[in-house]
Amino acid sequence: MHPADRPPQCRQRREGDRDLEAAYRAHRSSLFHFLRRKAGAEEAPDLVQEVFARAAGSEQRHHLTNPGGFLRRIAQNLLIDRARRQKSSRATFYPLRDEGEGAAPAAQExxxxxxxxxxxxxxxxxxxxxxxxxxxxxxxxxxxxxxxxxxxxxxxxxxxxxxxxxxxxxxxxxxxxxx
Structure with a gap:
């Protein structure tokens, strides 16, 4: 079947997929660095994958005017969801130390x-x-x-x-x- 013979929603879906692929190529690295700073090097690759999985499932991917902002917002929402799950699954207590430790551990930050x-x-x-x-x-x-x-x-x-x-x-x- 010739692409022009496809129904409009199929063409729109393919265009949205191409836009998402372009956004992936353009923003994957910056998104990885952002998530690595926020969640750590071990979790960042999985979180980047989750961001793009959520973006692929979003109806908004067909109408992206700011793909970087869209992906960053998904990443922030993902971090919020992660914090909620962690908050509800356990209470975290950080002991106070008198050893002159000036900087807080990264996880605490x-x-x-x-x-x-x-x-x-x-x-x-x-x-x-x-x-x-x-x-x-x-x-x-x-x-x-x-x-x-x-x-x-x-x-x-x-x-x-x-x-x-x-x-x-x-x-x-x-x-x-x-x-």
Missing amino acids: WDLEAADLLRLYEAAVDALPPKTRRVFLMHRVDELSYREIHEALGISIATVEYHMMRALAHISRVVDDGR
Whole structure:
């Protein structure tokens, strides 16, 4: 079958995949260094792979105006999710030492930074308008697709996309301003 004979959604899907491949080539290295600083050298390769897996599953990959920012936001959300899982799975206590140790261990610094990021994220989500917050949480927490949200709330898919973009822009602003 000739590419021009494919239905528009197939062409759009292939274009989104090409855009994601280009974003992978362009941003893989910087994303790896960012995640290595935040999570450590051992976990960074797996986290980069998870970022691109999430990006590949996102409907937004078809409409990327800033692929680097999109991937960085996914990476930050991944770190937030990781911090939540760690926070809920165990309480971490760091003993105080009188040995004159000036610098905190890197893991402790990452935990503190992840906790700050989580605090900013939660405050941003709480400050969203009720309908936007509901759509955002249905997609990100309940893992519903845009179509499922559209059916559950009786709003158009375009309206779901509007609320998601509004939520992501607001969260991005709050988190970036708070850092």
